[in-house]
Amino acid sequence: MSDTDEKLEVALFVTCLVDINRPSVGFAAVKLLEQTGCKVSVPDTQTCCGQPAFNSGDRRTTKQIATNVIKAFKGYRYVVAPSGSCAGMITKHYPELFSDDPDMLLEAQDLASRSHELISFLKDVRGFEAKDVKFEKKLTYHDSCANLREMKVVDQPRALLEGVGDLELIEAEDREACCGFGGTFCIKYSEISEEMVDRKIENLLATGADTLAAGDLGCLMNIAGRLYRKGHTMKVLHIAEILAGMGNAPGIGEGRH
Amino acid sequence: MQVTSRKFKENSHKAMQDENLRAALGRVKQGFTTARSVAASELPEFEDLRDKARDIKDEVLENLDYYLEYFDEKVTASGGHVHWCSSAKDAREAILKICRDVDAKTVTKGKSMITEEIALNKFLASEGIEPIETDLGEYIIQLADEPPSHIIGPAVHKTKEQVTELFYEHHQQYGYTEREEDPEKLVGEARAVLRHKYVTADVGITGANFLVAETGSTVIVTNEGNGDLTQSLPKTHIVVASLEKVIPTLEDVSTVMRVLARSATGQEMSVYTTFSTGPKRDDDIDGPENFHVILLDGGRSEMIGTELQELLRCIRCGACMNHCPVYHAVGGHSYGWVYPGPIGAAINPQMVGLEEARHLPNASTFCGRCEEVCPVRIPLPKILRHWREEAFEKQIAPKPERWGIELWGFFAKRPALYRLATRAAVKLLSLMAGKKGRLKSLPFGKGWTSVRDLPAPQGATFMEQWQKKQKREG
Numbered sequence: 131m132s133d134t135d136e137k138l139e140v141a142l143f144v145t146c147l148v149d150i151n152r153p154s155v156g157f158a159a160v161k162l163l164e165q166t167g168c169k170v171s172v173p174d175t176q177t178c179c180g181q182p183a184f185n186s187g188d189r190r191t192t193k194q195i196a197t198n199v200i201k202a203f204k205g206y207r208y209v210v211a212p213s214g215s216c217a218g219m220i221t222k223h224y225p226e227l228f229s230d231d232p233d234m235l236l237e238a239q240d241l242a243s244r245s246h247e248l249i250s251f252l253k254d255v256r257g258f259e260a261k262d263v264k265f266e267k268k269l270t271y272h273d274s275c276a277n278l279r280e281m282k283v284v285d286q287p288r289a290l291l292e293g294v295g296d297l298e299l300i301e302a303e304d305r306e307a308c309c310g311f312g313g314t315f316c317i318k319y320s321e322i323s324e325e326m327v328d329r330k331i332e333n334l335l336a337t338g339a340d341t342l343a344a345g346d347l348g349c350l351m352n353i354a355g356r357l358y359r360k361g362h363t364m365k366v367l368h369i370a371e372i373l374a375g376m377g378n379a380p381g382i383g384e385g386r387h
Numbered sequence: 388m389q390v391t392s393r394k395f396k397e398n399s400h401k402a403m404q405d406e407n408l409r410a411a412l413g414r415v416k417q418g419f420t421t422a423r424s425v426a427a428s429e430l431p432e433f434e435d436l437r438d439k440a441r442d443i444k445d446e447v448l449e450n451l452d453y454y455l456e457y458f459d460e461k462v463t464a465s466g467g468h469v470h471w472c473s474s475a476k477d478a479r480e481a482i483l484k485i486c487r488d489v490d491a492k493t494v495t496k497g498k499s500m501i502t503e504e505i506a507l508n509k510f511l512a513s514e515g516i517e518p519i520e521t522d523l524g525e526y527i528i529q530l531a532d533e534p535p536s537h538i539i540g541p542a543v544h545k546t547k548e549q550v551t552e553l554f555y556e557h558h559q560q561y562g563y564t565e566r567e568e569d570p571e572k573l574v575g576e577a578r579a580v581l582r583h584k585y586v587t588a589d590v591g592i593t594g595a596n597f598l599v600a601e602t603g604s605t606v607i608v609t610n611e612g613n614g615d616l617t618q619s620l621p622k623t624h625i626v627v628a629s630l631e632k633v634i635p636t637l638e639d640v641s642t643v644m645r646v647l648a649r650s651a652t653g654q655e656m657s658v659y660t661t662f663s664t665g666p667k668r669d670d671d672i673d674g675p676e677n678f679h680v681i682l683l684d685g686g687r688s689e690m691i692g693t694e695l696q697e698l699l700r701c702i703r704c705g706a707c708m709n710h711c712p713v714y715h716a717v718g719g720h721s722y723g724w725v726y727p728g729p730i731g732a733a734i735n736p737q738m739v740g741l742e743e744a745r746h747l748p749n750a751s752t753f754c755g756r757c758e759e760v761c762p763v764r765i766p767l768p769k770i771l772r773h774w775r776e777e778a779f780e781k782q783i784a785p786k787p788e789r790w791g792i793e794l795w796g797f798f799a800k801r802p803a804l805y806r807l808a809t810r811a812a813v814k815l816l817s818l819m820a821g822k823k824g825r826l827k828s829l830p831f832g833k834g835w836t837s838v839r840d841l842p843a844p845q846g847a848t849f850m851e852q853w854q855k856k857q858k859r860e861g
Contacts, residue, residue, distance in 0.1 A: 144849050146799075150809050151842065153849035172853050175802040183796050185753065187775030187784065191796035198800065275754040308712045312752025317834030318788070319396070319750050324838040325403055325716040326752075355839030358825055383842035385824035 137169035141206035143199075143220070143245070145213045146178035147347040148368075152382060155347060158374035159212045159248050166256035173202040179216040184223065185313050196224050200237050208255070209245040212370050213346050214277030217247035222280055247277065248370060249345050253286040263375045264295035270302050270339035271369070272330070272353065274346035278306060287345060287369050294372065300337040304329075311352040327356045335362065341381075343369045354383040388506055388534045390739045392723030395746035399717035407546045408718050415543055419709035422653020423760065430649065440643045441763045444700035447633055448691060454600045454633045455682070461603025465665025467678035475505035478683045482507065482592070482625060485679050486516055489623050491589035495581075497607060497614035498522035499594025500538055500703060501627045501683055503725045504738075507592075518592075519584045521613040523577055530557050536719030536727060539651050539705040544718055547573070581613070591621040591675065593663075595628035596647070596702070598680070601636045604664040605680060608647065608657035615661050624663065624675035629683045631699040643702060646762035651704035686738055694773045698734050700763040707757035707767060713750055722747060729757035733770040741774060745783050748774035810851055813844040820844075 140163050148155045160170045180195035199220065203209045211217045221242040228234040252258035271291065277283040291299050310316060310326025330353060334342055342364050344350050354366035365381035380386055391398060402408055427433045447454055459469040472478040478501075486494065494511060496502065496518055508518040508529070520529040524542035528535055530553045535541030542550075550573055555566045561580050567573050585591075593614050597606040605626045607614045618624045634640055648654040667674030690696055708714040708728025719727035724735045724744070732747035748771040757767045778784050798805045820826050820843030828836045835841055 146809075149849040150813055151844050153845055153847070153852055156849040156853070172850070174850065174854070177799045177802050177805045180799070183792055183799075185772070185775070186788070186792045187772070187777070187779030188789075188792050188796065189776050189779075191792070191800070194800050195796070198802070275752065275756075279755040279759055306756065308752050308754035308756070310712070310752065312754070314788075314792075315750070315752045316838070317832075319399075320834050320838045321396075321403065322399060322713055322716050322750065323752075326712050327839070329712075329715075351842050352839065354842050355825070355835070358840040358842075359838070380824060383825040383840060386822045 137167055138208065139171060139206055140168040140208045140210055141171045141173055141203050143176060143179070143203065143209055143211035143216060144172060145211055145216045145347065147351070148212060151351065152347055152368065154376060154379060155212050155368040155370055158368065158370040158376050159210070161374045161376075162248070162252055162258065162370060163210065166252060166258050168208075168256070171206065175202040179211075179219040181215065181219050181313060184219065184227075189227070193227055196227055196238070197234070200224070200234070200241050203241055203244075204237075207244065208251070209241065210248050210251050211245070212248040212368065213348075214247050214274050214281045214283055215346050215348060217245060218276040218280035220245045247281050247283050247345065249290065250281065250283045250286045252373070253290055258290070260290050260293040260373045263373060264297075265372050265377045266296040267341040267365075267377070268298045268300055268337075268339045269341040269343055269372075270300050270334055270337040272302070272309065272334065272342060272344040272349060273305055274344055274349045275308050277345050283345065287343075290373055291343070291369070297372075300339050302333045302337050304333050307333075309349045309353055311348045313348065316352055323352070324356070327352055331356060331360070331362070334364065339364070341365045341367060341377075343367050343372055345369050350382050354381065358383050388503065388725060390724050390743055392735060392739060392744040392747060395721060395723060395750060398721040398723055399750075402718045402721045403716060407549065408544050411544045411546055412715055412718055415537070415540070415709060416715045419652065419705070423650055423706060423709065424653075426649040426653040426655065430645075433646070433649065436642065436646050437762050437764060440646045440702070441700060443634065443639045443643060444631075444702075444763050447635065448631065448696055448699055451630065451633070451688075451691060454635060455630055457600040458598050458603060458633050461600065462665065462678075462680055463603075465603050465678075466668075467603065467665045467680060469680045469682055471682050471684075473684045475683070475685055478505045478627065478681050478685075479507060479510045481681055482627070483511070483514055483516075485623060485625055485677070486511070486590055489589055489677070491516055491623070493517045493519060493584065493588045494590045494592055495519050495521050495585055495588040495617045495621065496525070497591070497593035497609065497617040498525050498541070499592065499627050500535075500725060501594055501629050502592065503535060504629075504685060505627075505683065507627070519581070519588065521581050521585070521617050522609070523574065523611055523613070526577055526581065527553060530554075534720065534725065537705060537708060538703050538726065538730075544720065585616040585620045588617075588621045590623045590625060591617040591619075592625045592627060593618050595626050595632050597640050597643070598628055598633040599637055599640055599662075600633055602664055604637075604662045606640060606660065606662050608644070608660050610652075610658045612659050615659060618661070618663055619674055622675055623677040623679070624666075625679045625681060626663065627681045627683065629685060629687060631687055631701075647702055647704055650706040650760065650762040690737060695734075695737055695770065697765050698730070698737075698770060700765055701730055701734075702763060704762055706760045706762065710756045710760045712752070712754060712756070729767045729771070730765075733765075733767050733774070736774050741778055741781070742783055745778050748772075748778070806848075806850060809848050813846070813848050816841075817844050817846045
């Protein structure tokens with residue numbers, strides 16, 4: 131990795147949750163990408179990757195949204211999203227959506243081949259190391275299901291966190307279990323979701339860590355929301371915020387200082 | 388069994404309040420998942436074997452008619468009979484006729500999910516024939532008059548204390564007048580009671596894990612040996628199996644068996660693997676005089692050539708439910724029909740109708756763990772999504788849900804409008820939250836806030852801040 135004359139053009143897929151709920155994750159992503167010598171663009175016709183419609187069975191709306199995304203991100207060498215779930219939607223499910231439309235299929239495959247989840251992009255494509263960052267915390271890392279199973283982004287976040295100064299990484303039990311978010315699932319089946327997130331929280335708290343990080347804001351909002359509801363004080367952050375040296379800002383759901 | 392899938396939410400609410408069930412499900416989660424993971428990691432070729440098992444089942448499904456006829460021919464040649472039954476009713480009637488022909492009063496039964504599917508026990512009882520389950524788990528739930536809650540551990544929801552009570556209540560007639568609490572002694576008690584039944588039964592009914600086309604054999608795997616006694620002691624042996632259980636060769640059986648027990652219980656193989664080929668021959672010392680195979684379609688042939696075909700690869704190991712966080716939370720009975728867990732959520736809409744079972748494919752986070760452990764690599768999340776799409780198209784999903792998605796979709800398809808709407812929503816939510824950083828309740832967000840606080844937005848959307856920053860930096 132080097133800061134060459136010609137910077138690598140990367141488009142940021144902000145994700146709807148980051149756009150609405152936690153813009154600081156987007157700015158952390160921009161900062162990290164710039165640190166690895168990328169020039170970051172943010173196409174302004176992006177909205178969402180379409181998962182709410184896709185997972186609700188509304189294929190027509192999903193295709194329309196996917197078509198928008200494909201258009202908005204045409205021509206960029208790389209497309210990067212600070213979410214395993216949205217990156218999984220673009221790289222795995224967009225081609226599937228257009229399997230019966232040869233022209234769009236090619237476009238979808240082209241976008242899929244250029245798209246990456248942020249942390250794996252930083253580590254695997256840009257050779258990033260978090261050597262200039264310090265974060266004096268005991269931290270446990272939650273694997274989102276999309277990162278764990280769909281994107282196989284498991285070792286990269288840990289490798290990067292290992293490089294952060296003063297940070298102690300403690301693994302939780304039952305790491306492969308879902309936190310119970312599941313998009314609209316957590317609203318439609320809130321009672322089952324509650325049971326799932328409680329089991330997750332039990333394992334996270336048992337680590338004795340004071341901070342939780344993950345690569346997907348959906349899981350983080352679910353877990354943080356439940357931690358607060360139960361009166362726990364664990365600080366919850368997106369991993370990009372820590373790697374970008376922005377970990378001292380208020381955590382997800384934490385009041386402004 | 389009575390279908391209660393429509394009441395999935397009520398069922399699961401009740402299940403989650405049941406402390407006994409929670410304890411029992413905790414053991415499923417710990418026991419089965421760890422055992423599978425150890426068994427899989429100890430066999431270097433495990434992943435390759437999964438591919439092979441998938442390919443074998445695909446080959447069968449592509450040529451199902453051929454292998455079934457081949458199987459029929461071989462069964463007939465060895466002196467047995469194959470009964471082709473398109474519906475549960477046909478199957479029940481065929482079984483009844485065989486029982487009537489030998490004037491059967493009692494029937495012993497090995498474990499069989501297909502007999503659950505066709506609700507055989509109730510039917511036989513109503514015809515004056517007593518069915519006796521011989522698999523320990525099935526025996527326990529028969530005493531309790533409950534359906535199975537897991538496909539390989541039918542009584543997995545029962546605690547030891549509940550079994551003590553059940554046996555105390557039902558075994559006094561056999562001279563067991565004390566409450567037995569020692570698990571080993573409880574098993575001994577069931578064994579002694581059942582031993583007598585094997586000998587006096589007129590007909591033995593078993594399921595089948597495989598139907599071997601090249602030999603006309605049926606195969607069962609068990610851990611208790613009850614299946615062997617069920618099928619070899621009575622004069623008549625009836626095998627009840629669905630048509631996708633057919634497999635080309637013995638070699639194929641041995642391949643699939645290598646992933647079956649490992650995926651199910653984490654065993655290298657089950658304790659008993661029993662092959663039955665036709666009735667007793669003249670020079671055989673023992674065995675049944677009559678050998679019948681009930682071959683049930685039950686809606687399966689309609690799945691061939693559709694998005695659902697891959698479901699027919701299922702070898703009923705139970706790994707998907709053992710690893711499912713939703714199953715861990717709600718248990719098997721909540722699903723409201725014979726097949727629980729992810730495989731049930733995927734196949735029940737086909738079997739009992741999507742309208743009845745619409746909750747099942749929706750009650751999933753798409754976490755993908757079921758597909759990850761399925762020994763025959765069934766893309767379960769993809770099939771659940773297929774049902775959601777069908778429910779959406781047929782307007783089976785409740786109106787508020789559909790309207791919610793349509794309203795959101797309206798904005799998500801129109802970036803400029805979406806920007807305005809999100810800016811306004813974010814402003815409002817941050818105002819409502821104030822400095823606290825989260826919201827305890829929301830008028831239209833009870834689904835979220837009934838369980839958790841809503842972390843409040845940071846104040847302005849990323850896009851708004853980014854555009855301002857771009858302008859500033861010119």
